[in-house]
Amino acid sequence: MVYKVLIINPNSSKKVTDNLTKILIEPLEVKFSFYTAPTTAPAEITGESTSILSEQVVLPDLVSKGLVEQYDGFLICCYSDHPLIHSLGKVTDKPILGIMQATLLYSLSNPFITKSFILTSVNEWEPLLDQGIIDFVGNENNQFPSKKFERTKGLDVSVLSLSNPEEYQKIYNRVDSILNDEYKDSGINCVLLGCAGMAGLDEKLTQSFKGIQFIDSVKVGVELLAALIRFNEHR
Structure with a gap:
């Protein structure tokens, strides 16, 4: 069985996502997909206020695109106690992990x-x-x-x-x-x-x-x- 993991970059900077695609190696029986937040999200998350703005854009986007159902687990790639970790946990019981x-x-x-x-x-x-x-x-x-x-x-x-x-x-x-x-x-x-x-x-x-x-x-x-x-x- 191959497990599908969504690597979530919760800011809108594709440069950050592109760097992740270059350095990450898929574990055995794991397949990555990469997600970059829409352009309405902050380009850079610099603290609490931009973290909240990021979550307010990303969560509805994930839900509306049906991505929550498509994947077996989610990695939130913002080094913090990002609010998306908690709000995403309210709409799925699949594993969610923040990088911090x-x-x-x-x-x-x-x-x-x-x-x-x-x-x-x-x-x-x-x-x-x-x-x-x-x-x-x-x-x-x-x-x-x-x-x-x-x-x-x-x-x-x-x-x-x-x-x-x-x-x-x-x-x-x-x-x-x-x-x-x-x-x-x-x-x-x-x-x-x-x-x-x-x-x-x-x-x-x-x-x-x-x-x-x-x-x-x-x-x-x-x-x-x-x-x-x-x-x-x-x-």
Whole structure:
């Protein structure tokens, strides 16, 4: 049996979707289709307000096109607690996974990871993603889980520019500063790449910073989603 997965880019920038098609490899018995939000959705999701606008465009579009019925699982490729994850869950009981949640699952379940932090695109995301970690872990006192994570750090690079080769030196310099200055004594051995626009940067950064895992959120997302679909089919 072949399981059909819809890879959802909830912004209207086809450039982001095109990059995903280049770097993603289909797991065994899984077939990908790629979706880009309509042009009425934001071109770039920069925080809470654009996330809401994105969801308000994408959910009715998915429903009206019958895409919810056509697929066995859905990967939401915005690194956040995107509202589409929750609203889509109200219209289907099929597996849905956000790429942020996929990386947090990976880091929390891997015994070799001592401490992680999220590397995101722009600084505006830092408090939102830190709160996303708190909410995901389920801390009743709203305290940041500092035993497993350091606070999120932004690159100050636009989502739409992250995959541009000419931006890599800026990205390298920022990561070097974080790992070897700001978080020098934190025991970091894993960096969660907190943006779908970073897809493919994991390989470059792993070569540049030995001993550190760089986790591509979309790559780990498709693998975990495939496992959830298979489990869902056989329970």
